[in-house]
Amino acid sequence: QPAAVTTTATELPHRAPVVTIMGHVDHGKTSLLDYIRKTKVAAKEAGGITQHVGAFEAKTSRGKVVFIDTPGHEAFTTIRARGANVADIAIIVIAADDSVMPQTREAIAHAKAANVPIIVAINKIDLAQANVDKVKQDIIPLDLVPEEFGGETIVVGVSARSGEGVEDLLEMISLVAEIADLRADPKAALKGVVIESRVDKQMGVLANIIVQEGTVHVGDFLVVGEKYGKIKALTNSVGDRIKDAGPSTPVQILGFSEAPTAGDTVTSAKNEHQARELVAGRTQDRRDVEEARKGRRLS
Ligand code: GDP
Numbered sequence: 672q673p674a675a676v677t678t679t680a681t682e683l684p685h686r687a688p689v690v691t692i693m694g695h696v697d698h699g700k701t702s703l704l705d706y707i708r709k710t711k712v713a714a715k716e717a718g719g720i721t722q723h724v725g726a727f728e729a730k731t732s733r734g735k736v737v738f739i740d741t742p743g744h745e746a747f748t749t750i751r752a753r754g755a756n757v758a759d760i761a762i763i764v765i766a767a768d769d770s771v772m773p774q775t776r777e778a779i780a781h782a783k784a785a786n787v788p789i790i791v792a793i794n795k796i797d798l799a800q801a802n803v804d805k806v807k808q809d810i811i812p813l814d815l816v817p818e819e820f821g822g823e824t825i826v827v828g829v830s831a832r833s834g835e836g837v838e839d840l841l842e843m844i845s846l847v848a849e850i851a852d853l854r855a856d857p858k859a860a861l862k863g864v865v866i867e868s869r870v871d872k873q874m875g876v877l878a879n880i881i882v883q884e885g886t887v888h889v890g891d892f893l894v895v896g897e898k899y900g901k902i903k904a905l906t907n908s909v910g911d912r913i914k915d916a917g918p919s920t921p922v923q924i925l926g927f928s929e930a931p932t933a934g935d936t937v938t939s940a941k942n943e944h945q946a947r948e949l950v951a952g953r954t955q956d957r958r959d960v961e962e963a964r965k966g967r968r969l970s
Contacts, residue, residue: 683854684857685852685853688736688851688919689739692792693761693764693781698764707738708740724923727908728907757883762789765793766795771806790825791825792828792829793827794831795832803828810826855918861887861893862882862938876927878930880921880937881919884918887939892941892945893924893926895927902926907922908922
């Protein structure tokens with residue numbers, strides 16, 4: 672007689688890490704993302720019509736890594752401001768010729784507030800003016816003590832131009848992800864986060880989300896804030912129409928009637944009736960809160 676099978680958190684399948692790249696303007700965030708996209712997204716896919724879904728999946732020797740490619744750290748901060756956390760690891764890019772700048776400090780503060788592990792990528796090491804040692808010294812007062820100085824901060828020198836060090840960076844990401852032991856249940860109730868959305872003149876509302884738990888399927892009813900919609904189409908980061916998507920997958924959803932806001936949480940409903948009731952409940956809750964506030968002001 673086999674023992675009863677119980678599912679514990681440790682038996683859940685692993686999921687890919689979701690990584691955000693932040694740092695000062697011109698320190699090479701876009702270039703680094705471009706280099707990784709160019710070299711780590713399968714050739715057939717990279718050559719096709721890549722769909723901008725706000726994130727892409729890189730294939731590395733140690734598994735998949737999802738990179739959020741919404742410019743700057745806007746996505747990260749707006750999402751965080753709404754109480755959601757989408758990234759598992761933050762890469763802080765610092766140009767080796769410029770070292771720590773105001774937005775570097777800001778980015779580090781955001782990552783620390785979100786309590787996500789930080790990897791420092793010192794970029795532009797190909798430049799003659801590059802001073803990697805200075806950057807390593809400059810981050811110490813920011814509470815990022817490099818491993819070689821007895822601290823815990825992983826620091827990798829890279830060049831988004833030549834590609835030097837990028838392989839090491841990907842390796843470090845996998846290492847940090849392994850330590851974090853990221854897992855999610857593809858069969859759980861759906862939970863996702865909106866990373867951005869826009870209105871396409873022909874197609875309508877397109878919402879880019881990252882699935883965190885559970886699975887989205889074409890035809891599902893989704894609820895986001897006080898809006899709901901039925902998924903008409905799902906597109907992955909290489910532009911393929913797909914039928915479903917599990918944890919740590921970035922997808923574009925067609926089917927909302929109004930654009931959801933970045934940072935909104937996405938859940939699913941069994942049917943349209945339930946979706947409508949959920950939305951009505953939320954609208955009522957919001958009105959109650961507004962009324963209560965008004966009441967307090969008047970008294
Ligand atoms: P972002 O504002 O952080 O996204 O920075 P960009 O990726 O737009 O890069 C700013 C400038 O630095 C561009 O002119 C890039 O070509 C250049 N750049 C980025 N990475 C490197 C690098 O590794 N080496 C050199 N020499 N230039 C780089």
